[in-house]
Amino acid sequence: MPENSGEKFNDLGLGTKTSSDTQRSLNKDGSFNIEKINVPFSERVNFYHSLVTMSWIKFFVLLVSGYFFANLIFATIYMMIGVEHLTGISGITNAEKFLEAFFFSSQTLTTLGYGRIAPVGTLASSVAAIESMIGLLSFALATGLLYGRFSRPVAKIKYSNHAVIAPYKDINAFMFRVVNPRDNQLIEIEVSVTLSMKKKDSQQRDFFSLALERPKVNFFPMTWTIVHPINLSSPLINFTHEDLIEKNAEFIVLMKAFDETFSQIVYSRSSYKASELKWGEKFVYVIHEANESITVDVGRMDETEKAELNKVSV
């Protein structure tokens, strides 16, 4: 993570040229507005990535249709060999025979093997032997992926809809609020905030790493308000809301934590555009402390209220 130094640097790995005033580098959900073209298919595609990140519906459709087509193919092969090499086939028409071959195939692929229908002779037995091996291997891949998807650590950190410019001690500060809605504990959470702004009279962007009041916490069981004090060394000093909108400012957030349930490092990212900034508001207090325990009202984490800003003269 970059040190929280307010220092200016050229690049965040996001390019420095900008052509549009409303463009956003990072979408709210953490994805990038960037498309790579002319990448050879073999270099671009990683099947594991695709299979693990596609939607659950797509994944199951793929599984079921894969199962269906595999049985279709093997049923055809058994038909070509001749279903007389399968015992217990009782169908008379070709369609009936095909259906029985299809179900025999499904019983072989899943290594179910009722045996009511069973292969006789070298050719049918060979195909069945190969099919059961393919079945074991492909179901292992499918179930591995199923479990891999299920057990993949994904930080679901929830960001407040808006960031605010609120009074802070005797100056003001840029603030936003995050919460971990899950029951999973996150430990050693680090955060970095980078400000991207259009250079004056130029299509180039500048990036500033914003110094935070506290770039790291050990625990994260309640809401956490991340604070960048707008002191004399802040790049935000002397800017009005209109300035930031005009400069197409974007606050890019990267969080990193250790997820105790998954025993792994997780990342989360989001961004705030200048237009998502509430100037002169502060977050309402959502923590209620009862006698022996503390309650956090996550439902109100987006709520803000008017707050008079401190006058800071430079």
Added chain:
Amino acid sequence: MPENSGEKFNDLGLGTKTSSDTQRSLNKDGSFNIEKINVPFSERVNFYHSLVTMSWIKFFVLLVSGYFFANLIFATIYMMIGVEHLTGISGITNAEKFLEAFFFSSQTLTTLGYGRIAPVGTLASSVAAIESMIGLLSFALATGLLYGRFSRPVAKIKYSNHAVIAPYKDINAFMFRVVNPRDNQLIEIEVSVTLSMKKKDSQQRDFFSLALERPKVNFFPMTWTIVHPINLSSPLINFTHEDLIEKNAEFIVLMKAFDETFSQIVYSRSSYKASELKWGEKFVYVIHEANESITVDVGRMDETEKAELNKVSV
């Protein structure tokens, strides 16, 4: 981990307001006294987390009842199709037929497939084909979770019941003792201790990171006594036991280590309230060195004995 600097900071991710004098931020077992409310179900629940952290009994009850109900559902489907589409059914009453359908279902779900009972006809065969696929997928999830639970790294670091204020060189020190009761080796163990105290005449809390004599060790094969020397820069200087109790002091401990068996980073946390502090006692020595090996008597790790504190004048 925060540097061990005795420096004061506002927040540990645990909030700064406090309303009760006996409240504790962190329970002895490392869980938090904090409840999040109004979190939408879909954002709060992570099935993997729930299934991996529930008790073993609950997990097995879930498995067995899942297996039972799945068979119940499929048995009902086979009954609706008509058990005449299953060969080998010998029952006469509906109850008998249902039981046989139930067991046929169990033989299909586990891909056992004896074949004494086997499906005939398109409909029953289709249901069996689908059931065997569902069986493979769900047992893969179940067994993956079983293994995931079994192989999940959890640091079981054992903390002494009490912390002590004991003499240390020519001053005094806050000390507690830890041991890894397991045979697993922990490597590169880091520890941080944070002191939480109520502000004077306020409902706010202050947090102090306590400077440790040694915040990290490479190996952890025996007991380790963690020592915060109460020197002039310590926030504990000049405080009596009564002061700490009155200020509702809490020592929050976070440990981090690499578990060699699991090849993963593990965390452990606990806390000591002022009331769990023994003032003017020290831990008894529990290491016995024989000729060629060393013995650590873990059973006596909580034992302390009176020890006269050094007078420190400021």
Added chain:
Amino acid sequence: MPENSGEKFNDLGLGTKTSSDTQRSLNKDGSFNIEKINVPFSERVNFYHSLVTMSWIKFFVLLVSGYFFANLIFATIYMMIGVEHLTGISGITNAEKFLEAFFFSSQTLTTLGYGRIAPVGTLASSVAAIESMIGLLSFALATGLLYGRFSRPVAKIKYSNHAVIAPYKDINAFMFRVVNPRDNQLIEIEVSVTLSMKKKDSQQRDFFSLALERPKVNFFPMTWTIVHPINLSSPLINFTHEDLIEKNAEFIVLMKAFDETFSQIVYSRSSYKASELKWGEKFVYVIHEANESITVDVGRMDETEKAELNKVSV
């Protein structure tokens, strides 16, 4: 990672002696030109490593032939016991019987168990019981390896074919370009570049860690040009292209990143020889910014164009 300090050190773990002028320490694909001899087999071989890194074709050939030979062995055992202990064998000649025993074995190894052929008697049943257990264990290993290979994180960072010496501000710089062709997001990417050069009048090599304009970026969604400014503290200052070729210079690159799909740290390495350096050229701009999104033309990432170098007088 070494600090980017331009400091000279003796060794990169690559030895300091050199005997050939064209020798390269690190191949383009990141492998080393180094062979270890006289390592006892048991110390050298790690089966997991071999099975996970071999080609897919080799892996499948191994799987299929393992399956084939296991069935061959068990078929032989059943023949020795006598196929009369298997029900349902209909073959007359020994060859026919062997084939049926072979397929019975395959149905046992995969736990398919049609039951058309089944063992009778203690000996045949025992062998079948053992075979099914071996089958479960070996297929678990095979499918585990299959999934392990499939889900292994490998950073496929693409390096520009050539590095360039291009103008940079009012001096010049050593630059090369990298892109992540995959859809996987890489986060917190670190890079280190080490220059290896032959010492004057000696067979020894010197290693220099090159100071980079930016040794780390948070995100890597587009191309990234890595820049080593040739300022007064650079070891490249005052060298011509001919000097570098004569000194057998090699730029050794190590990249490290967190792969979000695999939730793991990945490494990538490559190298540029002096002969792969384009002197006085710069990379063409391949990023096209449309209204709402950005397009990166990866197909042109190797393209360079003439660029007049700055005169730097020392």
Added chain:
Amino acid sequence: MPENSGEKFNDLGLGTKTSSDTQRSLNKDGSFNIEKINVPFSERVNFYHSLVTMSWIKFFVLLVSGYFFANLIFATIYMMIGVEHLTGISGITNAEKFLEAFFFSSQTLTTLGYGRIAPVGTLASSVAAIESMIGLLSFALATGLLYGRFSRPVAKIKYSNHAVIAPYKDINAFMFRVVNPRDNQLIEIEVSVTLSMKKKDSQQRDFFSLALERPKVNFFPMTWTIVHPINLSSPLINFTHEDLIEKNAEFIVLMKAFDETFSQIVYSRSSYKASELKWGEKFVYVIHEANESITVDVGRMDETEKAELNKVSV
């Protein structure tokens, strides 16, 4: 890892008292000479740890006997229910019946299910349904452990049998040599060396972190000689071999690396006693550079030769 600072500290997590002159803290294989006693069984034992670290022979004996006893138990249950509830039983004596029940159980536990023997009636079918579920779960654990053992990353770094005190520049140095005998690449290798010595006229030990010429390398494809220069700030300055033996000196080594095959951090540790030190010898050069590649003769890594030490006057 501790900084390589030659600084003296009290403890390495290994205790500071010593009672025997020949005692060694760390065995050559990295295990500790330490026994913990009076640890409650439930706190001490971690089944995963035990099952993953036991020898392969023990593991397979456990697997096979587990399989055997499970079948024994279920066979007994089927006998108690009455084998008349299993179709296809042909045995006449109780022993024969028990054997058939035993093999039927094995076919159920592995979900093989030939069906030659199959359960009839509620009770036998229920037991079979439960057994097949237990079979799926236990074989999943067994095969998970099998694969977990197989794919567990273990750094097999090979240490030279002896360390040497050899001439180094115009002073002398403590050196030892390591090599990675495996084909796995290790990346970003860090090393720390700690010297343990008995205090004068005391049973206490002092620990010194030794400053290394190079505490980290990026790559480790050949042998690596780890060098602690005995300069004026070294705790070894002015000591003779006899001094070190008398002080029961022990050099404790901890190495840490990223294993590229397993995508995980691995640790290795070892130690050298003063008696395993060759005074006034140096390691022979084992790297042979041919035209296009480099050969490392690992078989000679322990070889040393006489080398006159530099006179260092303090």
